[in-house]
Amino acid sequence: MADATLGQIFLATVLANNFVLAMFLGLCPFIGVSGRLNTALPMGAATSFVMLVASLCAYGLNWLVTTFELEFLRLISYIVIIASAVQLVEMVLKKYSPALFRALGIYLPLITTNCAILGVALFQTAREYSLAQALVFSLGGGAGFTLALLLMAGLRERLNLASVPNVVQGTALSLMLAGLLSLAFMGFAGLGAGE
Amino acid sequence: MAIPGQKQLTSMDEFLEGIWKQNPVFVMVLGLCPALAVTVSAVNALAMGAATTFVLLGSALLVSLMRNVIPKEVRIATYIVIIATFVTIVDYLIAAISLELYEALGAFIQLIVVNCIILGRAEAHASKHAPGRAVINALGMGLGFTIGLFALGSVREIFGAGTLFGVPLFGPDFQPWVVMVLPPGGFFVLGAWLLLFNWWRNRKPAASEPANVVREASHG
Structure with a gap:
């Protein structure tokens, strides 16, 4: 995996191994924020940006942690750096x-x-x-997250106009939709680096 | 199940709350990422549930003990560091107990840190209650989460591989529904469970015409 080219990594993370639809990462905002198109896009952009910053910081931290043989601190330091990155983005914005x-x-x-x-x-x-590779991976992850969010928001805006039976409304319907989207994205399997 | 509208919650009610009335998977729909990612088999689901319950218990106890010491401004950061500590412990524990399981769950053990159930419990319950009560509540929530995961994992394993806990159920002629252990299956099975619960809740007020709704609810 470590010798995959940058293009392969990018394609694979956006489509074949899409963060939301194939790896189940970031589902809470995916279900929560995907109600409307005009909130989905800024949310995707902000998440992508934080992802890039976090990836950069995590790379440096990982080097530091392995050099000093403090691997058990890796997780704690990652989460602290992510929280600070979000705080920073918030202040800059x-x-x-x-x-x-x-x-x-x-x-x-x-x-x-x-x-x-x-x-x-x-x-x-x-x-x-x-x-x-890490930076391209995070860019691809952000792009894939935004793509999934936009697709879902588009579908749900259309659904608002449809008449849906009472039992199916709400999260159950969103999950079924996500399942269909995920099924569609499986068509990309094997694209890029694959597994 | 639990008696509604009681002023003073007994410990039993507190315990049952997480399992039934506020089940994290089926009612609050929290912690979806690990719930869908690792539930390709019943064993994985139980292991993930146990790991999450341990973190939930440990962090609830510690947060509750320290609730008067932690300054309000930095409470979230403190909770996250406490949770990350327990997750690190679980991570090393699982690696020591079963390397096979450790590889099957992969990065999702460490991702317990960002499971919203745990932070949610720390913020909404443990930071306001005495240790005993916080632990009971956390135990209920953990069990509820484990039951939810097991419900997902067992259904996906039965359909996707024709087995339960690795024991074949249907004989050699069974054609596995591979889609069930793939990502779309996770979404479909959880969606189907939610439909079932929706139907259950909708059915109570209007108990007269449940027959035609059943058919729709059981579709996956």
């Missing part, structure tokens, strides 16, 4: 783009507990990616 800051609202701090972010950090460590 508040200062330079108050409009976007307000649009994202509560979802911004909640990115800390998005497992897709910690997932990026953990998977890039497990697969022993180099720095360039």
